[in-house]
Amino acid sequence: MKRIIPPLILIVATVAIFIWFITSTTQRADMLIINAKVYTVDSRNSIVEAVAIRGNRIVAVGATEALKKRYASDSIFDAQGKTVLPGLIDSHVHVSGLGSSLVELNLLGTTSVQQIADLVAKKASTVKPGQWIRGRGWDQNNWQSRSKERSFPAAAMLDKASPNNPVILFRVDGHAAWINSHALSLVGAGNESNGAIANLEGGRIVRDAEGKPTGVFIDNAIGAVMRYVPSYTKEDIHHSLTLAFQECLKYGLTSVHDMGIDEEDYSVYKELLEKNALPIRVYAAIGGDGELWQRFLSSGPFTDPSRRRLTVRAIKMYIDGALGSRGAALIEPYSDDPGNRGLTVNSLEAIRMVTSEALRHGFQVCTHAIGDRGNNIVLNAYEQAMQQNPSTVSDARLRIEHAQVIEPSDIPRFRRLGVIPGMQPTHCTSDMYWAQARLGPSRIRGAYAWRSLLNDGNIIPGGSDSPVESPNPLFGFYAAITRQDHSGIPRDVEDVRRTFQLSAEGIKDSSDFNNGWYADQKMTREEALRSFTIWGAYAEFAENEKGSIEKGKLADLVILSKDIMAIPAREILSTEVAATIVGGKIEYSSDK
Secondary structure, three states, X not given: OOOOOOHHHHHXXXXXXXXXXXXXXXXXXXXXXXXXXXXXXXXOOOEEOEEEEEOOEEEXXXXXXXXXXXXXXXXXXXXXXXXXXXOEEEEEEOHHHHHHHOOOEEOOOOOOHHHHHHHHHHHHOOOOOOOOEEEEEEOHHHOOOOOOOOOOOOXXXXXXXXXXXXXXXXXXXXXXXXXXXXXXXXXXXXXXXXOOOOXXXXXXXXXXXXXXXXXXXXXXXXXXXHOOOOOOOHHHHHHHHHHHHHHHHHOOEEEEEEEEXXXXXXXXXXXXXXXXXXXOEEEEEEEOOOHHHHHHHHHOOEEOOOOOOEEEEEEEEEOEOOOOOOOOOOOOOEOXXXXXXXXXXXXXXXXXXXXXXXXXXXXXXXXXXXXXHHHHHHHHHHHHHHHHOHHHOOOOOOEEEEOOEOOHHHHHHHHHHOOEEEEOHHHHHHHOOOHHHHHHHHHHHHEOOHHHHHHOOOOOOEOOOOOOOOOOHHHHHHHHHHOOOOOOOOOOHHHHHHHOOOOOOOOOOHHHHOOOOOHHHOOOHHHHHHHOOHHHHHHOOOOOOOOOOOOOOEOOEEEEXXXXXXXOHHHHHHOOEEEEEEOOEEEEEOOO
């Protein structure tokens, strides 16, 4: 008599054999990263050892031995214990500006007018008479001792260095321009009958006691100078973008949010995309309500569907200037400049109108706001636009860029309205030497208020605002977790008393500076990592595509020389990028 196998047992055995066959069969991977410490930044903050990549996607994460058994690859990257992170995302950068800063005069870190004049003179000796000399990065707050008040420079300070060439030097934040007398003569700024110069809305020309221009133009007034400065050619922009891409890759950046592209930028981006020559991912915001914006309103957002290297889905607007040049719009006057509440370069109505247009056409709005009045105006404009377009706001992800000084009652509005505060941690540690002098000891508590925003349920996408700051995201990571400069200052209140500019009221609570500047506003390391990865991805509607190391996501990764999640904070500053991988391809290697 034949023994019949029960059907259930047969089914179970078949399934078991099938599972064994599948799991025991070696699969192909284009790249296998093994023996690493991989911070996945998934919802559980998982840490694994290995990543398998096929094409431009991650196909598996896990233990080294398990993935080696499961996947065969001709490209095996033995990380030898190095740290692997998701590709880093700079959520606020000016890409062509970064590239231009690599060929123009770089004034970052200069400590005196004479040092700058010497750089200008050296440049003038290499160019033809009449050719414009350009540069960026000066900051009067860094000249001589930080403990003394500094005023803006003057045209005459550059005249001996460059008598035959017009000079324009932008302040570090880009919100003030310093020109020499040669340039002043071209602009004709002293001629009050020149309608292009007089009565500039949202701008200011610094003048002496006799009413004559000194050589510094602030915010909208800069336009009066720029009409005489030759525009960069398309070839110049192509060169600038290429330099910027390589700089980004060197620092582990695989994605950037380019804040304010113009027609030429977009044209070059499209050409590079068509040639398969974009080495990083670009999420671009159109620079203001002009012709390019009007065209996009008709055509709708642009996304590269196959490689996802270029997306245009946002518009960049401005409401005010910068704190360092006292152009940020404040509710009450500057503590160190009574009577001055800063500048508004757009109206609430203009922001509301553009936001309404954007919401109806599927675009995000990213508005620069530094001062508490500026942030309040933008929040009001966003709220009005969302109320007028209720069917479009379920996932609008409107952004305020910088959000540097916020009136306390406005902090809860970010979460309630779903507005994302995009912030740059190094702005805090660059501005801290003089920010309290501008704002006073009470208002300063709403400045760079990361912990207040995070505790209220917000995310903070991190950026650099390069070329205002270094594009190195590890500097931003360090600033976020320490609120100290690269020397570890301030360690305590005595550091602040000794070297920082303060308002007349002085320091209210010395404990605010125990191991950091207003140290209670620091981020944790996990938050700082998310700020430069998954939160940046969310801010561009791409959290399901990138920002973490998970199966199915784009294979964007960075391999570091040190474990920034565990080493002493100061060692983060010397951590180097061993490799930057974009879409499964090594785009940068320190070995090359």
